[in-house]
Amino acid sequence: MKPPPRPHMLSRVSALLAAALAFGACVTSSQAEVSYPAYARPILARTLLAQNGWTVSVSRADVAFGPLYLCAAQSGSATLCETAVGEILRVQRVDALAGEQPLGAVRGLEGPIRSAGYDMGITWFDTQTSATPAAAAPDGHSVVVEGVATRGADTVPFRLVVDAVPQFQGQRAVPTTKASGVVTSGDARLDVTFDVTRWLASVDFDEALARPERPAVLDATSTAHATMLVAIKALAPPKLTWGP
């Protein structure tokens, strides 16, 4: 009979395995997860000049924002940004008459951000059969502005609502917009600037004046709605900036 293996061999094997185990814990990876705050920074003068000589005094301005998806691709469209590098999934109501206010936390990954896509309180996800306003959307709309428009002797209290509706199922209301930032740690913050002044400045309130009801309601059938929507989506879209 041959002798059994010597115990010291086994003990050395154990030591080896322990060392290898410790070594195995060291793996290299990238794109760590991060979470950082986002803030809304609305720009809205209580009194501003609109089209055709109208002066507008605003008493209420609520903007719905979200969900937001941040992309490393140059286009944030759903078919070119299947994987986001950051997102805010909740819909936040922004009081444009207030100052800076939190939008929630961005959850995502470290790395560059080159585009974004977002909704403004009305979503049409892949699994939704129609565009649907979120609970947080002001009165079920993307934007609600109330105030008084004045031009000379004409004074028109108004209520302007805007619905930013996705064009088709599975699309964001704003499928893609340029964004530029690099997130290297969770110390970052995202500021979203809403230039509501510029949005309202594009509206001609002659249409409100012509309306019989007071306050004049400018809804999705109005020219003001179409003008505001172009301003929100193309002329002065919310601007995303990253800072420390």
Added chain:
Amino acid sequence: MSARTLRSALVALALVSGAARAGAQPPDASTRPPAVRTRVEPSLPDGPRPAGRVELAVLVEASGEVSEVSVVASAGADIDRAVVDAVRKWVFEPATRDGQPVRSRIRVPFVIAARTAVPLAPPVSPTRQAARPPLAAKAPVPAQKRPAPPASPADAKADADVAPDEERESGGEPQVEEVEVAGVARKPSRAASDFRLDTSILGAAPRANAGDMLASAPGVYVAKPEGDAVAHRIYLRGFDADHGQDVELRVSGIPLNQSSHVHGQGYADLGIIVPEVVRRLRVVEGVYDPRQGDFAVAGSAEFDLGVEERGLLLKYGRGSFATDRFLAIWAPRGQAAETFGAVSVRSTDGFGPGLRGGLSGATNVQYKLRLGRAEHLLLHAAAYGARANVAGVLRRDDVSAGKVDFYSAYADPSARAQSAAASRVQVGVSFERRLAEQARVEAAVWFAQSDFRSRLNYTGYTQRSRIEPAWVGRGDLIEQSNADTTFGARASYRSPRPRILGLLRGQLEVGSEAKTSGIDQAQNLLRAPQNETWDQRVDAAARVTDIGVFADGLLSYKRLARLRGGLRADALFFDVDDRLGNFIPSFQKKTHIVGFRRTAAGVAWGPRATLELEPTRWLLGTVSYGEGFRSPQARQLEEGEQAPFAKVKSYEAGVTVNDEGLASGSVAVYETRLSYDLAFDPQEGRLERIGPTTRRGVVGVLRGKPTPFLDGMLSATFVDATLDSPPPPTPENPTPPYVSGQSLPYVPPLVLRQDVALHGRVFSLFDKDVTGRLGWGTTFLSPRPLPYGQSSAAVFLVDALASVRRDVVELSLEATNLLDTRWAQTELAYVSNWDPTGVPSRLPSRHLTAGPPRALLLSLTLHL
């Protein structure tokens, strides 16, 4: 310092420096003859009788029992009968090869004296056997008669698959005892990581299927996350080989990998193998043998089938989750170990609440037909079928939040509609003829037909129809189908082994291997529960033809040095009928008829070489280099494209130390570089191309067999697998989740494995020995890196079995995941949406497939 002390010290050194291995040439590669354990004296007829001599040919089974006795030399009918009757009652310590009991044939001569019978030279007892020099401790010759030493020890070592007949003819003093041990030729080692696993290790722990056997090979981790009807996912030494893309798998010489399979390149389903008839598993980690062909990127594994214990075996088991398994093996006595028939059927409800039910069955039949003294045919036929429901993946955050149970599945209709089914039939005929001076001719033809269909949802609700882009959110239930018919053939000639320039010996083998596959495949999206097709992604047919040639040479210098190696070249031809090619998007003007037929071809070739230095019998140094390849997925080729093979370069250096059969150890360092790698893309449910990758690591193995009743193997493999450069962005994947230098996802950097088997006589019951077996296998996986900087948890698993056998009856209890560890078989990170009513996240999230909890299987076996 004595030689023995030095040997022991070196074994220890190997362990300390990296680990140990029981690898390429363990000491138990030797062959031991049977030895008598219980002898019954013949009861000779009364009365006067002349002196004489009786010589018997005795067949000793692997169990030690005598199954056949025939008279070679007679001393008269009565005396012959008496001696035969006595010898039939003898019990032997069976012959062993590689430490494993095997069937053997011996000759036992008796000298008949005037009044009694005395064995002239009975087989040695175990004690004597151990005391004398090992009969063939260094001669892993498959069949050996007259244990005279071969021409030189070096030759015996270097040329393990030498025909015995020639050696017998080579001379040596006539011996009284004559032993022939049945078995197959042992192929020469190609690297320190050329591992041979025998039934002792393979049988240590429970194996639900043949794929599980791979887990005992160092650095291998196998999982079955997509249910019983989908092939294993194999992780080998830093490679995520998926379902076989990086591991060449063969059974009885027939390749299992399927070219251009829709579910993954190189898909290979090991379900066709009945695990109980696997008698040896060779795993080559790396590419060093010119016989290794397509898909041998991380390495190759070959299952050798044979049944040592002859007779009829019937086994029925009943276990957890309403699992029933029936097994029948018929190995007719008097036939070669390769001759048998086996069938197994398994049905189960699967773990979890009725989500993983499945039925599978396989049959393996082989017949070895001896055509002459040096020729034989081996007929092989196997069939397999399986269907199983699939629970699918779960988001880890949903599990943590209690939205879904770890062992359950989403209640969503699309998640509950997952299933898979597969079948395969294969037949093969191989011919071997041994020529003079160790030359040999081999040839084989084979045919295989396989079918695959799966309905799997990895991502929930994220996909948009390509055919009708307005269709979205109908569930990402990916239906894949793949039908494959393959013909193959191979032939080789090995030259004699002459002396060259006096001191050197040389040998050359040339061979060719060809196969052609006709493939029809499709991939669609289904909407559950209506089972409506809402998108078509693939509809294609392809023919892939692979013609490979190789030359493999050997130069040996005494027993000190051996250089093996040569070249392999494969020419591959592709003909693709892509019925969705030149697709016209819905919003485009119809300008042509959809479809794109194309052809492509290419040649992949590379050298392989192994240098072995053996300064002493117990120390072996090996340096190996080789280049291998993986063929491309046919559908991804363009017209006239030179087939872009994924090319791998393997380097390895290792040291093996044998401690006279008690233990062996080895340590090897290696590097593999892959020109481009593939990673699983959950959105398409298939493999997609990523960039070049590099793996560097160390593997150590310790194999110990200190007593006849204890056998163990321990291995540790560490690998640093990194991505060398990320793939370019594409419209569908503009932000590849990979960066240069990052750890390769999904593969565990550290894999530890232990297999231990204990067996022996426990007690006697009614004059019969009761033997027992106890064994276990443990696996440790370090945390696996995932994309996006995530990683999975470490895993520690224990499988164990215990059995008792008296005569023909055996009762066994098998336990898998004995500690009931809650573990994830696979973890992936990607975007999904399993909540159709919520706000979908588009961040990559961790997904898991639950590993099976503890499962018990109680089996009753009859050995008839």
Added chain:
Amino acid sequence: MYVSKYEQLFMFAATFALAPLAACSSGGSDPSGKGSVQIIVVPEETVPAGLEPGDGDENVKDGWRITYERFLVTIGDLKASRTDGGDRLDDPTVYVLDLKNAPQSGYVVKSFADVAATRWDRFGFSLPNAKPGAKALAPTTDADASFMARGGYSVYFEGAATKGPDTIRFKWGFAAGTSFSECATSEGTPGFAVPTGGTVQVKPTIHGDHWFFTNVTAGAEITERRAEWIKTCDKDQDKELTLAELKACDAATALPQKPGGPYELAGIEDQDGDGKISVYDYVLSQAKTLGDFQGDGECPTRAPAP
């Protein structure tokens, strides 16, 4: 089966001589042959054949028929490279091409010979603003090239929109210079593969209908074709829609967005800097998206190409 010792010696020598030779080689995955590349500029079918009214996804939904009488583009700065190596293919030449009269098989603008037979996974090209020196490939005339250079156009087209009795003509040139890179087939396969001893045909494809889309597509083209804005913006109703009229045409009314209309104007910037979003801004934005690859493959990375 007898093999002489001399034959065996030869076999051994051949095997072991070949092994190091192979070890020094580049191996099978690297290019071992050469091939050719043809760059062929192909117009989308809408350029020569126009767009038909109808209800099909490929039709103009609001009843307008579009025909082009002249369609010129500037194309050049062809580039290809490989991720796995430093090789590059470059041709900085700029061509002016008449796509309305393009040869049936397109314009062969460049051929590269002795190119490594492997996959070139990075391909891009530009539709730059024309400058003097741009070459005209027949049947494009030198006059066409001069015309494009004078206007500094990347694209110029003339044609008419017809609906019932209304026919409105247009003649527009845009300096919408844009480079397109990381081109991939519609299957997502990046770049192109060169066959050994053969020719791969690489086809930058120029689309001619994007200004009639209802959104700026990126990735999958999920859109409609509409042309009513041509009549809306023809304020003087002279049946000739000029660029000046386009600039004066308010996008908010001519291109109504949801929920009232079919358009999506997100991402349309004030291209001409007049402080308004006009239809001109919209058409100019679309003129920067004309470059596709191998039919409907995308070139997702776009940048200004002056």
